[in-house]
Amino acid sequence: MPRSADLTRKCILEAAYRLFRRQGYSRVSMDEIAAAARLTKRTLYYHFRSKDDLLARVLEAQHELALQAFQSFADQMTGSAEAIVEAMFRELAVWVDKPRWAGSGFTRLVIELADLPGHPARTIARRHKAQLERSLADLLGRAGIERKEELAREIWLLSEGAISLILVHGDRGYSAAAMRAARTLVRHHTEVPASTRTKRRYVQRRPSRTALAS
Amino acid sequence: MPRSADLTRKCILEAAYRLFRRQGYSRVSMDEIAAAARLTKRTLYYHFRSKDDLLARVLEAQHELALQAFQSFADQMTGSAEAIVEAMFRELAVWVDKPRWAGSGFTRLVIELADLPGHPARTIARRHKAQLERSLADLLGRAGIERKEELAREIWLLSEGAISLILVHGDRGYSAAAMRAARTLVRHHTEVPASTRTKRRYVQRRPSRTALAS
DNA sequence: GGAAGTAAATTCACTATGCAGTATACTTTG
DNA sequence: CAAAGTATACTGCATAGTGAATTTACTTCC
Numbered sequence: 001m002p003r004s005a006d007l008t009r010k011c012i013l014e015a016a017y018r019l020f021r022r023q024g025y026s027r028v029s030m031d032e033i034a035a036a037a038r039l040t041k042r043t044l045y046y047h048f049r050s051k052d053d054l055l056a057r058v059l060e061a062q063h064e065l066a067l068q069a070f071q072s073f074a075d076q077m078t079g080s081a082e083a084i085v086e087a088m089f090r091e092l093a094v095w096v097d098k099p100r101w102a103g104s105g106f107t108r109l110v111i112e113l114a115d116l117p118g119h120p121a122r123t124i125a126r127r128h129k130a131q132l133e134r135s136l137a138d139l140l141g142r143a144g145i146e147r148k149e150e151l152a153r154e155i156w157l158l159s160e161g162a163i164s165l166i167l168v169h170g171d172r173g174y175s176a177a178a179m180r181a182a183r184t185l186v187r188h189h190t191e192v193p194a195s196t197r198t199k200r201r202y203v204q205r206r207p208s209r210t211a212l213a214s
Numbered sequence: 215m216p217r218s219a220d221l222t223r224k225c226i227l228e229a230a231y232r233l234f235r236r237q238g239y240s241r242v243s244m245d246e247i248a249a250a251a252r253l254t255k256r257t258l259y260y261h262f263r264s265k266d267d268l269l270a271r272v273l274e275a276q277h278e279l280a281l282q283a284f285q286s287f288a289d290q291m292t293g294s295a296e297a298i299v300e301a302m303f304r305e306l307a308v309w310v311d312k313p314r315w316a317g318s319g320f321t322r323l324v325i326e327l328a329d330l331p332g333h334p335a336r337t338i339a340r341r342h343k344a345q346l347e348r349s350l351a352d353l354l355g356r357a358g359i360e361r362k363e364e365l366a367r368e369i370w371l372l373s374e375g376a377i378s379l380i381l382v383h384g385d386r387g388y389s390a391a392a393m394r395a396a397r398t399l400v401r402h403h404t405e406v407p408a409s410t411r412t413k414r415r416y417v418q419r420r421p422s423r424t425a426l427a428s
Numbered sequence: 429g430g431a432a433g434t435a436a437a438t439t440c441a442c443t444a445t446g447c448a449g450t451a452t453a454c455t456t457t458g
Numbered sequence: 459c460a461a462a463g464t465a466t467a468c469t470g471c472a473t474a475g476t477g478a479a480t481t482t483a484c485t486t487c488c
Binding site: 429430431432433434435436437438439440441442443444445446447448449450451452453454455456457458 | 459460461462463464465466467468469470471472473474475476477478479480481482483484485486487488
């Protein structure tokens with residue numbers, strides 16, 4: 001067998017991920033990927049059935065890497081929940097500050113395919129986000145948070161929101177705001193044990209239907 | 215002059231928005247838009263210079279509508295900040311529950327064009343989000359919040375995060391989590407006037423660089 | 429009132445290009 | 459040699475954008 005197939009596949013996956021992450025799915029052609037991987041298109045189709053298949057495999061590979069990275073981050077973290085969350089958002093700030101940053105690969109690709117619920121890439125992305133959220137919850141649990149799932153989800157919301165808004169505005173200040181909000185939420189979860197949470201709220205007169213339909 | 219041009223333009227804009235919102239930018243063809251508007255493609259090019267131009271105009275039009283909708287929502291709101299924010303997230307929950315919902319048109323389109331900072335659509339979307347954030351801050355200010363810009367930004371982060379995650383997961387539960395978090399943040403901003411906010415935090419040993427690079 | 433003029437609005441038919449995917453032949457290595 | 463891997467050259471289709479004719483409704487002048 002000439003030129004180990006594994007190497008070729010890895011090379012293709014990496015080149016494809018770089019392009020997909022920067023330019024999304026449909027705006028990247030198989031020819032471009034082939035060129036970036038220094039191969040011909042035909043070789044791509046030898047290793048992957050189709051463009052959609054390639055995307056799915058790319059996301060799978062990135063899922064592994066990201067999960068590993070998060071685990072190694074989590075393993076280093078032993079302090080308070082507040083310290084953990086601060087470290088997370090510091091990482092986020094560093095990450096989004098990269099010069100040609102163009103959003104989370106997963107989020108970006110899934111949003112592009114938002115109207116194709118059956119697409120394999122979506123399934124993988126869903127699993128990915130779910131698993132990361134669970135890992136964060138575990139980490140928070142180890143730091144003594146009681147309602148760890150709740151907090152993890154809230155933190156995750158802030159992080160995704162920051163990514164999205166930084167992308168829209170180009171204003172990196174959102175990561176600072178997210179960190180500040182996250183700090184508040186963590187404190188609330190540590191200081192207030194588990195009560196005064198689901199109090200009945202009074203309701204304003206019925207609001208217009210489309211206020212947020214932006 | 216045959217068939218008032220204004221009407222035709224409106225019709226095109228509406229058809230284009232419906233398609234763009236559902237399927238994104240690149241996966242919608244001018245032919246499809248023309249068909250949806252019951253016109254020929256050539257007519258589209260009579261009214262709009264290019265596909266990119268059309269997109270920009272579509273977003274401009276939606277900007278007007280969304281802003282108006284938010285204002286009419288804001289004008290009805292007179293209660294406490296907490297009530298306002300709750301109403302907002304209730305709206306969000308209703309909105310994302312629409313059967314064929316596929317994300318905020320703005321967010322979705324801007325993310326698709328994330329690597330094209332010069333695109334006119336991006337400029338418009340940026341202005342849009344900024345203006346809505348400012349309107350929310352005003353509303354919160356009127357409800358007695360002191361650091362209204364801070365809170366508005368935090369709320370906005372939660373809302374964008376929810377949209378993004380609901381899109382990825384298909385799990386509408388995120389809007390409930392966002393509302394819960396928002397409630398916490400509002401309370402923090404009302405109960406704690408404006409202190410104990412920027413305390414020095416202790417730092418964990420340096421975290422790995424790529425933990426969040428998903 | 430109506431014919432003729434006119435410019436806006438719209439259509440049909442077309443070009444050119446880009447792209448996913450393929451048929452087939454060649455090359456490398458065990 | 460044989461099988462895994464790679465390259466050249468191609469098909470067919472979708473799509474952004476265009477050239478030129480044609481229709482439409484409003485104005486002007488008799």
